[in-house]
Amino acid sequence: MTLSLFYLVAFLSIFFSLLVIFSKNPVHSILYLIITFFTFTIHYILLNAQFLAIVNFIVYMGAILVLFLFVLMLLNLNKDSEPLKSNLLKIIGVIGGMCLLVTLVGSTKALHLSDPVILQAQNLGLVKNLGKVLFSEFLLPFEVSSILLLSAMVGAVLLAKREPNNA
Protein backbone atom coordinates (compact mmCIF):
# COMPACT_ATOMS: atom_id res chain seq x y z
CA MET A 1 0.00 0.00 0.00
CA THR A 2 2.62 2.52 1.11
CA LEU A 3 5.03 1.34 -1.57
CA SER A 4 2.55 1.74 -4.42
CA LEU A 5 1.61 5.14 -3.03
CA PHE A 6 5.30 6.04 -3.00
CA TYR A 7 5.67 5.02 -6.65
CA LEU A 8 2.64 7.06 -7.63
CA VAL A 9 3.89 10.17 -5.81
CA ALA A 10 7.43 9.68 -7.09
CA PHE A 11 6.10 9.46 -10.63
CA LEU A 12 4.11 12.66 -10.08
CA SER A 13 7.18 14.44 -8.68
CA ILE A 14 9.26 13.59 -11.73
CA PHE A 15 6.43 14.31 -14.12
CA PHE A 16 5.79 17.78 -12.71
CA SER A 17 9.49 18.62 -12.46
CA LEU A 18 9.82 17.78 -16.15
CA LEU A 19 6.86 20.07 -16.85
CA VAL A 20 8.68 22.83 -14.94
CA ILE A 21 11.52 22.61 -17.43
CA PHE A 22 9.47 22.10 -20.58
CA SER A 23 6.67 24.64 -20.18
CA LYS A 24 7.18 27.74 -22.30
CA ASN A 25 5.49 30.20 -19.97
CA PRO A 26 7.60 30.98 -16.87
CA VAL A 27 4.50 31.50 -14.71
CA HIS A 28 3.31 28.01 -15.63
CA SER A 29 6.78 26.72 -14.71
CA ILE A 30 6.41 28.20 -11.25
CA LEU A 31 2.94 26.71 -10.85
CA TYR A 32 4.30 23.27 -11.79
CA LEU A 33 7.14 23.82 -9.33
CA ILE A 34 4.54 24.47 -6.62
CA ILE A 35 2.89 21.13 -7.41
CA THR A 36 6.32 19.46 -7.38
CA PHE A 37 6.97 20.79 -3.90
CA PHE A 38 3.55 19.60 -2.85
CA THR A 39 4.47 16.06 -3.91
CA PHE A 40 7.65 16.41 -1.84
CA THR A 41 5.45 17.24 1.13
CA ILE A 42 3.57 13.98 0.54
CA HIS A 43 6.89 12.15 0.42
CA TYR A 44 7.80 13.53 3.84
CA ILE A 45 4.45 12.47 5.24
CA LEU A 46 5.00 8.97 3.86
CA LEU A 47 8.34 8.95 5.71
CA ASN A 48 6.47 9.90 8.91
CA ALA A 49 8.31 13.23 9.09
CA GLN A 50 5.32 15.44 9.83
CA PHE A 51 7.29 18.46 10.96
CA LEU A 52 9.54 18.47 7.90
CA ALA A 53 6.47 18.02 5.69
CA ILE A 54 4.63 20.99 7.12
CA VAL A 55 7.74 23.18 7.16
CA ASN A 56 8.39 22.32 3.53
CA PHE A 57 4.77 23.23 2.89
CA ILE A 58 4.97 26.60 4.67
CA VAL A 59 8.43 27.72 3.66
CA TYR A 60 8.69 26.49 0.07
CA MET A 61 5.09 26.47 -1.11
CA GLY A 62 3.80 29.26 1.08
CA ALA A 63 6.65 31.74 1.04
CA ILE A 64 9.48 31.18 -1.42
CA LEU A 65 7.36 30.26 -4.41
CA VAL A 66 4.95 33.11 -3.69
CA LEU A 67 7.97 35.40 -4.02
CA PHE A 68 9.03 33.66 -7.25
CA LEU A 69 5.55 34.11 -8.65
CA PHE A 70 5.51 37.70 -7.44
CA VAL A 71 8.70 38.57 -9.30
CA LEU A 72 7.65 36.75 -12.48
CA MET A 73 4.29 38.49 -12.54
CA LEU A 74 6.04 41.83 -12.36
CA LEU A 75 8.44 40.91 -15.15
CA ASN A 76 5.60 39.89 -17.49
CA LEU A 77 7.79 37.74 -19.72
CA ASN A 78 6.42 37.04 -23.18
CA LYS A 79 7.73 35.13 -26.14
CA ASP A 80 8.42 38.46 -27.88
CA SER A 81 10.42 39.95 -25.06
CA GLU A 82 12.50 36.85 -24.46
CA PRO A 83 16.11 37.64 -25.40
CA LEU A 84 17.49 35.60 -28.29
CA LYS A 85 20.42 33.49 -27.24
CA SER A 86 23.41 33.38 -29.60
CA ASN A 87 24.53 30.09 -31.11
CA LEU A 88 27.78 30.22 -29.15
CA LEU A 89 25.82 30.18 -25.87
CA LYS A 90 23.74 27.26 -27.09
CA ILE A 91 26.86 25.25 -28.01
CA ILE A 92 28.41 26.04 -24.62
CA GLY A 93 25.17 24.88 -22.97
CA VAL A 94 25.22 21.59 -24.86
CA ILE A 95 28.89 20.97 -23.95
CA GLY A 96 28.17 21.78 -20.30
CA GLY A 97 25.18 19.43 -20.27
CA MET A 98 27.22 16.64 -21.83
CA CYS A 99 29.97 17.09 -19.22
CA LEU A 100 27.37 16.82 -16.45
CA LEU A 101 25.92 13.68 -18.05
CA VAL A 102 29.36 12.06 -18.33
CA THR A 103 30.11 12.90 -14.70
CA LEU A 104 26.78 11.50 -13.55
CA VAL A 105 27.20 8.28 -15.53
CA GLY A 106 30.75 7.91 -14.23
CA SER A 107 29.70 8.41 -10.66
CA THR A 108 26.84 5.90 -10.92
CA LYS A 109 29.31 3.35 -12.31
CA ALA A 110 31.59 3.92 -9.36
CA LEU A 111 28.64 3.69 -6.98
CA HIS A 112 27.98 0.41 -5.25
CA LEU A 113 24.96 -0.28 -3.14
CA SER A 114 25.89 0.27 0.46
CA ASP A 115 23.80 -0.92 3.35
CA PRO A 116 20.56 0.97 3.27
CA VAL A 117 20.17 3.32 6.18
CA ILE A 118 17.77 1.87 8.68
CA LEU A 119 15.79 4.35 10.68
CA GLN A 120 16.46 3.62 14.33
CA ALA A 121 13.68 5.65 15.86
CA GLN A 122 10.45 5.40 13.92
CA ASN A 123 9.10 8.63 15.36
CA LEU A 124 12.18 10.76 14.77
CA GLY A 125 10.26 13.08 12.47
CA LEU A 126 7.79 14.18 15.15
CA VAL A 127 8.32 17.63 16.58
CA LYS A 128 9.40 16.67 20.07
CA ASN A 129 12.07 14.17 19.02
CA LEU A 130 13.35 16.37 16.23
CA GLY A 131 13.72 19.31 18.61
CA LYS A 132 15.60 17.23 21.13
CA VAL A 133 18.02 15.94 18.51
CA LEU A 134 18.56 19.40 17.02
CA PHE A 135 19.28 21.01 20.35
CA SER A 136 21.54 18.31 21.79
CA GLU A 137 23.35 16.23 19.19
CA PHE A 138 23.37 18.73 16.34
CA LEU A 139 23.45 21.96 18.33
CA LEU A 140 26.56 23.41 16.70
CA PRO A 141 25.57 22.87 13.04
CA PHE A 142 22.09 24.14 13.85
CA GLU A 143 23.39 27.39 15.35
CA VAL A 144 25.99 27.85 12.61
CA SER A 145 23.32 27.54 9.95
CA SER A 146 21.27 30.20 11.70
CA ILE A 147 24.29 32.53 11.57
CA LEU A 148 24.61 31.73 7.87
CA LEU A 149 20.99 32.74 7.31
CA LEU A 150 21.47 35.92 9.33
CA SER A 151 24.51 36.91 7.29
CA ALA A 152 22.59 36.27 4.06
CA MET A 153 19.80 38.50 5.33
CA VAL A 154 22.18 41.29 6.31
CA GLY A 155 23.85 41.00 2.91
CA ALA A 156 20.52 41.30 1.12
CA VAL A 157 19.58 44.37 3.14
CA LEU A 158 22.97 45.90 2.41
CA LEU A 159 22.56 45.37 -1.33
CA ALA A 160 19.08 46.88 -1.27
CA LYS A 161 20.21 49.86 0.81
CA ARG A 162 23.02 50.88 -1.52
CA GLU A 163 20.79 52.04 -4.31
CA PRO A 164 19.32 55.33 -2.98
CA ASN A 165 22.79 56.70 -2.11
CA ASN A 166 24.02 56.33 -5.67
CA ALA A 167 20.91 57.69 -7.32
Place this chain on the structure above:
Amino acid sequence: MELAFVIEKFILITVVFALSLVVAMYSTLAERKIAAFLQDRVGPNRAGPGGMFQPLADGAKMFFKEEIIPEQSNKFLFIAGPSLAILTACIGSAVIPWGDTIAIAGRIVDLQVTDINVGILYIFGVVSLGVYGVMIGGWASNNKFSLMGAIRAASQNISYEIPMGLSIIALLLVTNTLSLKEITAQQHGWHWNVWYQPLGFLLFMICSFAETNRTPFDLPECETELVGGYHTEYSSMKLGFYLFAEYINMFISSAVMATLYFGGYNYPGMDWVNNMLGPLWGPLVGVAVLFLKIFAFIFFFMWVRWTVPRFRYDQLMNLGWKVLIPLAIANIVITGIWITISDRI
Protein backbone atom coordinates in the same frame (compact mmCIF):
# COMPACT_ATOMS: atom_id res chain seq x y z
CA MET B 1 -9.82 0.67 10.59
CA GLU B 2 -13.37 -0.11 11.59
CA LEU B 3 -16.28 0.96 9.50
CA ALA B 4 -17.76 2.87 12.42
CA PHE B 5 -14.66 5.05 12.62
CA VAL B 6 -14.85 5.92 8.93
CA ILE B 7 -18.57 6.71 9.17
CA GLU B 8 -17.98 8.83 12.27
CA LYS B 9 -15.26 10.89 10.58
CA PHE B 10 -17.31 11.17 7.41
CA ILE B 11 -20.28 12.58 9.32
CA LEU B 12 -18.03 14.94 11.25
CA ILE B 13 -16.35 16.24 8.11
CA THR B 14 -19.70 16.74 6.38
CA VAL B 15 -21.14 18.58 9.37
CA VAL B 16 -18.09 20.83 9.73
CA PHE B 17 -18.05 21.56 6.00
CA ALA B 18 -21.76 22.34 5.92
CA LEU B 19 -21.48 24.47 9.05
CA SER B 20 -18.63 26.55 7.65
CA LEU B 21 -20.62 27.15 4.47
CA VAL B 22 -23.78 28.08 6.37
CA VAL B 23 -21.91 30.35 8.76
CA ALA B 24 -20.15 32.01 5.83
CA MET B 25 -23.48 32.40 4.04
CA TYR B 26 -25.15 34.06 6.98
CA SER B 27 -22.03 36.15 7.64
CA THR B 28 -22.82 37.99 4.43
CA LEU B 29 -26.24 38.86 5.82
CA ALA B 30 -24.77 39.70 9.23
CA GLU B 31 -22.23 41.96 7.58
CA ARG B 32 -24.93 43.95 5.84
CA LYS B 33 -27.12 44.08 8.93
CA ILE B 34 -24.22 45.24 11.11
CA ALA B 35 -23.17 47.80 8.52
CA ALA B 36 -26.74 49.06 8.48
CA PHE B 37 -26.83 49.20 12.28
CA LEU B 38 -23.55 51.12 12.48
CA GLN B 39 -24.67 53.55 9.79
CA ASP B 40 -28.16 53.96 11.25
CA ARG B 41 -29.94 52.26 8.36
CA VAL B 42 -32.33 49.29 8.21
CA GLY B 43 -30.37 46.93 6.00
CA PRO B 44 -31.76 44.09 3.84
CA ASN B 45 -35.27 43.26 5.07
CA ARG B 46 -37.25 42.24 1.98
CA ALA B 47 -36.39 38.57 1.38
CA GLY B 48 -38.10 36.60 4.11
CA PRO B 49 -38.76 37.68 7.68
CA GLY B 50 -36.17 40.32 8.59
CA GLY B 51 -34.18 39.51 5.45
CA MET B 52 -33.54 35.93 6.53
CA PHE B 53 -33.47 34.57 2.96
CA GLN B 54 -31.26 37.30 1.57
CA PRO B 55 -28.14 35.04 1.34
CA LEU B 56 -30.15 32.45 -0.65
CA ALA B 57 -31.38 35.16 -3.00
CA ASP B 58 -27.82 36.46 -3.40
CA GLY B 59 -26.53 32.96 -4.13
CA ALA B 60 -29.22 32.33 -6.72
CA LYS B 61 -28.46 35.67 -8.33
CA MET B 62 -24.76 34.77 -8.53
CA PHE B 63 -25.55 31.45 -10.22
CA PHE B 64 -27.84 32.95 -12.83
CA LYS B 65 -25.56 35.81 -13.86
CA GLU B 66 -23.78 35.65 -17.17
CA GLU B 67 -20.36 34.12 -16.96
CA ILE B 68 -17.73 36.23 -18.68
CA ILE B 69 -14.23 34.98 -19.33
CA PRO B 70 -12.03 37.68 -20.88
CA GLU B 71 -10.71 36.95 -24.36
CA GLN B 72 -7.06 37.59 -23.53
CA SER B 73 -7.05 35.77 -20.23
CA ASN B 74 -5.51 32.42 -19.43
CA LYS B 75 -8.66 30.26 -19.35
CA PHE B 76 -7.48 27.44 -17.16
CA LEU B 77 -5.85 29.64 -14.53
CA PHE B 78 -8.77 32.05 -14.65
CA ILE B 79 -11.01 29.24 -13.43
CA ALA B 80 -8.36 27.74 -11.15
CA GLY B 81 -8.01 31.00 -9.18
CA PRO B 82 -11.42 31.10 -7.43
CA SER B 83 -11.42 27.29 -7.10
CA LEU B 84 -8.13 27.42 -5.21
CA ALA B 85 -9.38 30.28 -3.07
CA ILE B 86 -12.42 28.33 -1.91
CA LEU B 87 -10.47 25.08 -1.53
CA THR B 88 -7.82 26.55 0.75
CA ALA B 89 -10.52 28.32 2.73
CA CYS B 90 -12.36 25.04 3.37
CA ILE B 91 -9.47 22.73 4.34
CA GLY B 92 -8.38 24.81 7.33
CA SER B 93 -11.15 23.50 9.54
CA ALA B 94 -9.73 19.94 9.63
CA VAL B 95 -7.58 20.35 12.72
CA ILE B 96 -9.79 22.58 14.86
CA PRO B 97 -11.18 20.77 17.94
CA TRP B 98 -14.85 21.70 17.86
CA GLY B 99 -15.56 20.14 21.21
CA ASP B 100 -14.50 17.69 23.87
CA THR B 101 -15.07 13.97 23.39
CA ILE B 102 -18.72 13.00 23.57
CA ALA B 103 -20.27 9.61 24.29
CA ILE B 104 -22.99 8.47 21.90
CA ALA B 105 -24.44 4.97 22.38
CA GLY B 106 -21.35 3.67 24.13
CA ARG B 107 -18.88 5.12 21.61
CA ILE B 108 -16.42 7.85 22.49
CA VAL B 109 -16.49 10.33 19.64
CA ASP B 110 -13.80 12.95 19.20
CA LEU B 111 -15.18 16.22 17.87
CA GLN B 112 -12.08 16.93 15.83
CA VAL B 113 -11.51 15.69 12.31
CA THR B 114 -7.85 14.88 12.85
CA ASP B 115 -5.36 15.55 15.62
CA ILE B 116 -2.03 15.80 13.81
CA ASN B 117 0.83 16.72 16.10
CA VAL B 118 1.70 19.82 14.06
CA GLY B 119 -1.83 21.24 14.14
CA ILE B 120 -0.91 24.93 14.43
CA LEU B 121 1.61 24.67 11.64
CA TYR B 122 -0.99 23.02 9.42
CA ILE B 123 -3.28 26.03 9.90
CA PHE B 124 -0.36 28.29 9.20
CA GLY B 125 0.45 26.38 6.02
CA VAL B 126 -3.14 26.60 4.79
CA VAL B 127 -3.17 30.33 5.48
CA SER B 128 0.04 30.83 3.53
CA LEU B 129 -1.42 28.83 0.65
CA GLY B 130 -4.52 31.03 0.55
CA VAL B 131 -2.74 33.76 -1.36
CA TYR B 132 -2.34 31.57 -4.46
CA GLY B 133 -6.02 31.81 -5.33
CA VAL B 134 -5.81 35.59 -5.35
CA MET B 135 -2.46 35.70 -7.16
CA ILE B 136 -3.34 33.20 -9.88
CA GLY B 137 -6.76 34.76 -10.47
CA GLY B 138 -5.33 38.26 -10.59
CA TRP B 139 -2.60 37.32 -13.01
CA ALA B 140 -4.76 35.18 -15.29
CA SER B 141 -7.28 38.04 -15.74
CA ASN B 142 -4.69 39.85 -17.85
CA ASN B 143 -5.72 43.19 -16.41
CA LYS B 144 -3.42 45.76 -14.84
CA PHE B 145 -5.76 46.45 -11.91
CA SER B 146 -6.14 42.75 -11.18
CA LEU B 147 -2.38 42.28 -11.33
CA MET B 148 -1.82 45.15 -8.92
CA GLY B 149 -4.36 43.60 -6.56
CA ALA B 150 -2.66 40.22 -6.81
CA ILE B 151 0.76 41.70 -6.13
CA ARG B 152 -0.54 43.63 -3.16
CA ALA B 153 -2.13 40.48 -1.80
CA ALA B 154 1.12 38.54 -2.13
CA SER B 155 3.32 41.12 -0.46
CA GLN B 156 0.80 41.77 2.30
CA ASN B 157 0.36 38.07 2.97
CA ILE B 158 4.09 37.40 3.18
CA SER B 159 4.73 40.45 5.36
CA TYR B 160 2.04 39.59 7.89
CA GLU B 161 2.89 35.90 8.03
CA ILE B 162 6.11 36.77 9.83
CA PRO B 163 4.63 38.52 12.91
CA MET B 164 1.87 35.88 12.92
CA GLY B 165 4.44 33.09 13.09
CA LEU B 166 6.43 34.92 15.75
CA SER B 167 3.36 35.44 17.93
CA ILE B 168 2.59 31.72 17.61
CA ILE B 169 6.15 30.92 18.76
CA ALA B 170 5.55 32.89 21.95
CA LEU B 171 2.32 30.95 22.44
CA LEU B 172 4.16 27.66 21.94
CA LEU B 173 6.61 28.63 24.69
CA VAL B 174 3.62 28.71 27.03
CA THR B 175 1.80 25.61 25.76
CA ASN B 176 4.77 23.32 24.97
CA THR B 177 2.83 21.55 22.24
CA LEU B 178 1.82 22.06 18.61
CA SER B 179 -1.32 19.95 18.79
CA LEU B 180 -4.48 22.05 18.88
CA LYS B 181 -6.27 19.40 20.88
CA GLU B 182 -3.72 19.54 23.70
CA ILE B 183 -3.59 23.33 23.57
CA THR B 184 -7.35 23.47 24.05
CA ALA B 185 -7.30 20.87 26.82
CA GLN B 186 -4.69 22.91 28.69
CA GLN B 187 -7.02 25.91 28.82
CA HIS B 188 -9.50 24.09 31.03
CA GLY B 189 -12.02 26.32 32.81
CA TRP B 190 -10.74 29.88 32.73
CA HIS B 191 -7.02 29.18 32.10
CA TRP B 192 -7.25 30.82 28.71
CA ASN B 193 -4.03 31.61 26.91
CA VAL B 194 -5.07 35.20 26.37
CA TRP B 195 -4.30 35.95 30.06
CA TYR B 196 -0.74 34.69 29.53
CA GLN B 197 -0.24 36.08 26.03
CA PRO B 198 -2.20 39.35 25.74
CA LEU B 199 0.32 40.99 23.40
CA GLY B 200 0.65 37.79 21.38
CA PHE B 201 -3.12 37.67 20.95
CA LEU B 202 -3.25 41.29 19.81
CA LEU B 203 -0.53 40.67 17.22
CA PHE B 204 -2.17 37.45 16.05
CA MET B 205 -5.50 39.19 15.64
CA ILE B 206 -4.07 42.09 13.65
CA CYS B 207 -2.28 39.61 11.40
CA SER B 208 -5.44 37.59 10.85
CA PHE B 209 -7.16 40.75 9.68
CA ALA B 210 -4.38 41.17 7.15
CA GLU B 211 -4.32 37.51 6.11
CA THR B 212 -8.06 37.43 5.46
CA ASN B 213 -7.86 40.71 3.48
CA ARG B 214 -10.35 42.42 5.75
CA THR B 215 -10.59 46.14 6.29
CA PRO B 216 -8.45 48.01 7.38
CA PHE B 217 -6.08 45.81 5.36
CA ASP B 218 -8.23 45.08 2.30
CA LEU B 219 -5.83 46.75 -0.11
CA PRO B 220 -5.89 43.89 -2.66
CA GLU B 221 -9.49 44.81 -3.48
CA CYS B 222 -9.28 48.52 -2.75
CA GLU B 223 -12.06 49.81 -5.00
CA THR B 224 -11.08 53.48 -4.84
CA GLU B 225 -7.74 52.73 -6.48
CA LEU B 226 -8.04 49.39 -8.23
CA VAL B 227 -11.66 49.20 -9.50
CA GLY B 228 -12.28 45.79 -7.92
CA GLY B 229 -8.75 44.62 -7.21
CA TYR B 230 -7.89 41.04 -8.08
CA HIS B 231 -11.49 40.13 -8.97
CA THR B 232 -12.14 43.03 -11.35
CA GLU B 233 -12.64 40.69 -14.34
CA TYR B 234 -14.69 38.10 -12.50
CA SER B 235 -18.41 37.66 -12.77
CA SER B 236 -21.08 35.15 -11.81
CA MET B 237 -20.28 32.42 -9.29
CA LYS B 238 -16.51 32.77 -9.74
CA LEU B 239 -16.79 36.21 -8.18
CA GLY B 240 -19.11 34.62 -5.65
CA PHE B 241 -16.41 32.08 -4.75
CA TYR B 242 -13.88 34.83 -4.09
CA LEU B 243 -16.29 36.74 -1.87
CA PHE B 244 -17.41 33.55 -0.18
CA ALA B 245 -13.84 32.40 0.46
CA GLU B 246 -13.26 35.61 2.39
CA TYR B 247 -16.16 34.84 4.71
CA ILE B 248 -15.09 31.23 5.21
CA ASN B 249 -11.57 32.47 5.98
CA MET B 250 -13.04 34.85 8.51
CA PHE B 251 -14.95 31.99 10.15
CA ILE B 252 -11.88 29.74 10.25
CA SER B 253 -9.58 32.43 11.61
CA SER B 254 -12.17 33.33 14.26
CA ALA B 255 -12.27 29.65 15.21
CA VAL B 256 -8.46 29.53 15.37
CA MET B 257 -8.30 32.63 17.56
CA ALA B 258 -10.99 31.27 19.86
CA THR B 259 -9.15 27.94 20.08
CA LEU B 260 -5.63 29.25 20.55
CA TYR B 261 -6.28 32.17 22.87
CA PHE B 262 -9.83 32.02 24.21
CA GLY B 263 -10.01 28.45 25.41
CA GLY B 264 -11.96 26.87 22.57
CA TYR B 265 -14.81 24.89 24.08
CA ASN B 266 -13.69 25.64 27.67
CA TYR B 267 -15.60 28.01 29.90
CA PRO B 268 -15.64 28.73 33.65
CA GLY B 269 -17.79 26.26 35.53
CA MET B 270 -17.68 23.62 32.81
CA ASP B 271 -17.00 20.79 35.27
CA TRP B 272 -20.22 21.53 37.12
CA VAL B 273 -22.19 21.69 33.88
CA ASN B 274 -20.61 18.45 32.62
CA ASN B 275 -21.57 16.70 35.86
CA MET B 276 -25.11 17.96 35.60
CA LEU B 277 -25.72 17.13 31.95
CA GLY B 278 -23.69 13.97 31.49
CA PRO B 279 -21.16 12.95 28.81
CA LEU B 280 -23.33 13.75 25.81
CA TRP B 281 -24.98 17.11 26.47
CA GLY B 282 -22.17 18.56 28.60
CA PRO B 283 -19.60 18.69 25.78
CA LEU B 284 -22.27 19.90 23.38
CA VAL B 285 -22.71 22.96 25.61
CA GLY B 286 -18.95 23.42 25.13
CA VAL B 287 -19.46 23.34 21.35
CA ALA B 288 -22.13 26.00 21.71
CA VAL B 289 -19.75 28.11 23.80
CA LEU B 290 -17.06 27.78 21.12
CA PHE B 291 -19.51 28.94 18.47
CA LEU B 292 -20.52 31.84 20.68
CA LYS B 293 -16.86 32.90 20.85
CA ILE B 294 -16.51 32.46 17.08
CA PHE B 295 -19.56 34.64 16.44
CA ALA B 296 -18.18 37.26 18.80
CA PHE B 297 -14.97 37.35 16.75
CA ILE B 298 -16.88 37.52 13.47
CA PHE B 299 -18.86 40.44 14.88
CA PHE B 300 -15.58 42.08 15.85
CA PHE B 301 -14.26 41.63 12.29
CA MET B 302 -17.36 43.39 10.96
CA TRP B 303 -17.38 46.06 13.63
CA VAL B 304 -13.81 47.00 12.68
CA ARG B 305 -14.64 46.97 8.99
CA TRP B 306 -17.36 49.57 9.37
CA THR B 307 -15.42 51.69 11.88
CA VAL B 308 -11.79 51.93 10.79
CA PRO B 309 -10.83 53.40 7.40
CA ARG B 310 -8.52 51.56 5.02
CA PHE B 311 -4.76 51.91 5.49
CA ARG B 312 -2.49 53.42 2.89
CA TYR B 313 -0.09 50.92 1.35
CA ASP B 314 3.08 52.35 2.92
CA GLN B 315 1.31 52.51 6.28
CA LEU B 316 0.45 48.83 5.93
CA MET B 317 4.07 47.89 5.25
CA ASN B 318 5.40 50.15 8.01
CA LEU B 319 2.97 48.64 10.50
CA GLY B 320 3.91 45.12 9.51
CA TRP B 321 7.68 45.38 9.38
CA LYS B 322 8.52 48.19 11.79
CA VAL B 323 5.90 47.78 14.50
CA LEU B 324 4.48 44.26 14.57
CA ILE B 325 7.69 42.27 13.98
CA PRO B 326 9.75 44.06 16.69
CA LEU B 327 6.80 43.77 19.08
CA ALA B 328 6.47 40.06 18.32
CA ILE B 329 10.19 39.48 18.93
CA ALA B 330 9.99 41.45 22.18
CA ASN B 331 7.01 39.30 23.15
CA ILE B 332 9.05 36.12 22.59
CA VAL B 333 11.94 37.46 24.69
CA ILE B 334 9.65 38.55 27.53
CA THR B 335 7.80 35.24 27.48
CA GLY B 336 11.09 33.33 27.56
CA ILE B 337 12.40 35.34 30.52
CA TRP B 338 9.08 35.00 32.35
CA ILE B 339 8.97 31.22 31.85
CA THR B 340 12.59 30.84 33.00
CA ILE B 341 11.97 32.89 36.15
CA SER B 342 8.71 31.18 37.01
CA ASP B 343 10.40 27.78 36.58
CA ARG B 344 13.13 28.73 39.06
CA ILE B 345 10.77 29.96 41.76
